[in-house]
Amino acid sequence: MNADLSSLVEQQGTWVDELDHLNQTFPDSGNVTLLVTSADPAVLKSSVSDIAKALNDQSLVHHVFAPQILPWFEEHALGFLSQQKFEQVKQSIEETVRPAAVAAQANSLELYFALLAESESPNLNPLLKATEDNRVDWPSFFQEDVTLPSAYAITLVADADSTATEPNRAIINAIASSIKQADLPASINVQVTGQAALDFDEIADANNSITVAGTASLLGLILILAVGIRSLRVIIACYLTVLVGLAWTFAAGLLVIGHYNTISIVFMVMFIGLAVDFSIHLCLHIQELRVKGESNEVGMRHAIAHSIRPLSLCALSSALGFLSFYPTAYTGLGELGIVSALGMILGLIATFVVIPLFFTLFGYPTVRHQTDTYRFAWFGSQLIRFKSLIFTLVVALTLVMGYGATQFKFDFSTLVLKNPKSESVLALNQLQQEGLAQAINYSPSQKIKNKHKSGKRVWRCNRLSRP
Known part of the structure; x- marks a missing residue:
């Protein structure tokens, strides 16, 4: 499984050259972002330092960047406050420090009291503190107006194992090991996002989803065959044919792409629904000829001779329809068309190989000379009886659906392709809500070409909004 969304879009055009230039200009962009939050901000900063130190000890991590804990950000913290918060701090300084500074310069305690009296809301806390401890810790008064951050971001550059089935699992495991090594307090919560985490979750989710969808399709197929055919041998033959054709198509897709x-x-779910039609058609034609009195072997040969041309035409037309996906800049859609087209041809071949072989080895289904058509005849009579009403409803439904189709809108965000409940997507949303990444460049075709990563997409944090 290739979870790199850059492979879904053709990498050609001016935008690719401009993106390459951007990546060369800013080569050290992290492919993993950790969001560290806590209800107790007092222990948050030290915990972030411990996590960053543990990450630096990992061999596959090349660069760890935790800007909020750097001394430079502490020295210039006021420059990262919002305008509203800065005005609050400025006003607090004017009301608290100015009277003391002017009075100290004049060496006059009376002047200090006079300036306090002139203030609309004098701050008497420094005076009370001085009477208790004979000293005043001025920075502590300023911190009262500045709340400590409840969230920190750590970005890092880590190498994925391109030879593994899940290339980013080693990165996720290394991060988990670092978090455990940091021995964090229970109040600390760490979420992982970034390109590596998103790709990892996407592969895991794709594997789980296709397993659920494939299993549901196969079980639904059994149910449909049981209700419609009611022959155990035919059901097993059709089911086995679908499984064989599916395995062939999987292998062919890996060989070609x-x-x-x-x-x-x-394609897996599409194949199950389409390829079984060939098997049902051949099996029922064999049954029909045997009901008419032909022997098993003769009925088999005649059914194959009669069915191979029309079923081949159906398979070829379906394959051509899927191949129409190929001439597009959306490479992922083109690959779906190729694999699905191969599936139609291989499903047809499997039908004329597996079913005759199965009936020859395990016997033919029992011939039922009397058929129950009462329910179908009743259904047909009801269609004729209410044809006017049915026609009116169909026309009305067509108009409603047609209007709904005109409201179609294309969502260009590739994040909609990911599971919104996955940890990496939830962490990304939380990261933006915390204001730590107000400008993140994300594109399904972003690439980075440097010593760290080659041909991989990156997350780029353009601005950290908090010191």
């Missing part, structure tokens, strides 16, 4: 992405893997 070399990988599956989060779009092309959907």
Whole structure:
């Protein structure tokens, strides 16, 4: 599975050259971001330092950047306050420090009291503190107007293992090991996002989703065959044919393309629904000829001879339809078309190989000379009886659906392709809500070409809003 969304879009155009220039100008962009939060801000900063130190000890981590704990940000903290918060601090300084500074310069305690009396809201806390301890800790009064941050961000550059089935698992494991090594307090919460985490969650989610969807499709297929055919041998033959054709298509897709992405893997569900039609058609034609009195072997040969041309035409037309996906700049969609087209051809071949072989080895289904068509005849009579009403409803529904189709809008955000409940996406949303990454560049085709990563997309934090 290839979770790199850059492979879903053709990497050609002016925007690619401009992006390469941007990446060369700013080469040290992190591919992992940690969001560290706590209800107790007092222990948060030291915990972030411990995490950063533990991450630096990891061999696959090349660069760790935790700007909020750097001394420079502490020295210039006022420059990162919002205008409203800065005005509050300025006013507090004027009301608290100015009277004391002017009085100290004049060496006059009376002047200090006079200036306090002139203030609309005099701050008497320094005076009370001086009477108790004979000294005043002025910075402590300023900190009362500045709340400590409840969230910190750490970005890092780490190498994925391109030879592994899940390339980013080593990064996620290393981060988990570093968090454990830091021995954080229970109040500290660490969330992981960034490109590596998003890709890791996407592969895991794709594997889980395709397992659920494939299993549901196969179980639904059994149910449909059981209700519609009611022959155990035919059900097993059709089911086995679908599984064989599915395995062939998986292998063919890997041979032709070399990988599956989060779009092309959907072929599995499509194949199950389409390829089984070939098997049902052939099996029922065999049954029909045997009901007419032909022997098993003769009925098999005649059914194959009669069905191979129309079923081949169906498979070819379906394959051509899927191949129409190929000439597009959306590479992921084109790969889906190629794999699905291969699936139609291989599903047809599997039908004419597996079903005759299965019936020859395990016997033919029992011939039922009497068929129950009562329910179908009743349904047909009801259609004729209420044809006017049905036609009116169809026209009305078509108009409503047609209007709904005109409201179609394309969502250009590639984040909609990811599971919104995955840890990495939740952490990304939380990161933006905390104001730590108010300008994050994210593109399905972002690449970075440097000593750290090659051909991988990155997250770039342009501005950290808090010191």
